[in-house]
Amino acid sequence: MTEIGVFPKPDRKRPEPLWHQAEQALRSLIADGTWTDGTQIPNEELLSRMLGVSRITTRHALRNLEESGLLRREHGRGTFVRSSTMIAGVRGLTSFTQEMANLGLVVGSRVLELGEVSAIPEVADALEIPIGTPTVRLRRVRLGNKAPIGIQTVYMPLARVPGFVELAEPAASLYDTLRDRFGITPREAREVFRVGAIGTAEADLLEIAAGSPVFMVERITSDAIGPFEYTVSTMRGDRYEIRSKLHL
Structure with a gap:
């Protein structure tokens, strides 16, 4: 002890x-x-x-x-x-960075990929844009107190965030960047949670064994104009929790 x-x-x-x-x-x-x-x-x-x-x-x-x-x-x-843990539940529309700060954890990110790609059907459907429309893809390992918590891949219509790929600090809070540089303020988001097993490549990034249980989260975030962000996250099952309060 x-x-x-x-x-x-x-x-x-x-x-x-x-x-x-x-x-x-x-x-x-x-x-x-x-x-x-x-x-x-x-x-x-x-x-x-x-x-x-x-x-x-x-x-x-x-x-x-x-x-x-x-x-x-x-x-x-x-x-x-306990190890660095992020808790999801009834909460406001906030960024990963803000959620981590609210939990008293030091947030960090490691950028794996940042570039322009054409929207595949899944992305196009989520963002309500034609298939093949140019989008920005940002893929990062998200850290809490220097420990990996999840892998997030974000897609945004390039027309909404021109010049995003050239930003000097893509690892900063995404929502802060979108608000300050592109005038985008989130109004609502829809999330879907699933449970699955992680593959070898992502397991190595999250420092867990292949086949370990993970949360797979899809999030579509909109502002006054419409959907501007489609995020696919793979979160460590031992460092990510979902809690809620039920009332009559």
């Missing part, structure tokens, strides 16, 4: 709730590498004593960190710092 490190303890004189202060204190231990991926953290009782708060307060903080994807609880074993 990992040792608890140095952190700012909750202060009852501060206006923030104790559970929030406790959560931030524990989050800082993960962010600075004191608690590394895969290590077991102290139990609730020990954490409560070290934090100087009740077990209910500690439990609240731990639950929030678990829901954020930073911790995982294993029945009968304890609580562990």
